[in-house]
Amino acid sequence: MKKADVKEMILEAKKAKGLGWEEIASKIGMSPVWTTSVCFGMNSAPKDKADMLVALFNLPPEASAVIQECPMKIWDQAVPTDPAIYRLYEIVGVYGETIKEIIHEKFGDGIMSAIDYEMYIERKEDPKGDRVVITLDGKFLKYRAW
Structure with missing residues (x-):
């Protein structure tokens, strides 16, 4: 199995x-x-x-x-065509460098952990059309020099 x-x-x-x-x-x-x-x-x-x-x-x-069991975290590396998933790729494609720049400005040289991490997906009612709110909450990991 x-x-x-x-x-x-x-x-x-x-x-x-x-x-x-x-x-x-x-x-x-x-x-x-x-x-x-x-x-x-x-x-x-x-x-x-x-x-x-x-x-x-x-x-x-x-x-x-x-x-x-510990999973093998691999997936089809092609950009997906499902619109809900594709939009997330599009967001990172358009705003990825901006996100990285602002993280570095606020925290220094490092990354957001995807291990010490939480994600929340909420629905926010709006008269112009309900909104999707995705919160990515990861610990900052500073790169170290050695």
Whole structure:
């Protein structure tokens, strides 16, 4: 059994049970972004959370070990064509250097961690059309000289 197999089983069970990611995350006591990433195989979960997911989705017991495995974080390196994902690439393409410049101006020479990191995706009501608010909250990691 591989992470792709477990992802497929989870998505089928999620659909059959009519659950949303926020509800699933709440049931295991984690954030929706982290929970979804684990279910998609892009992060690993500790044993207790993996076991909760197995129970929630009625997965085979061996799925827990797969959910706990460290993932190989690779994906199709081509720019995706799905509009929701493409727009994020477009934002980084247009504003990436600006983001880097402002980070360096405010913090110095370094990067934002994607390990010591949290992400939140919210809906903000607006009379002109609801807005998507994505917060990327990562620890600053200063480059060191040696």
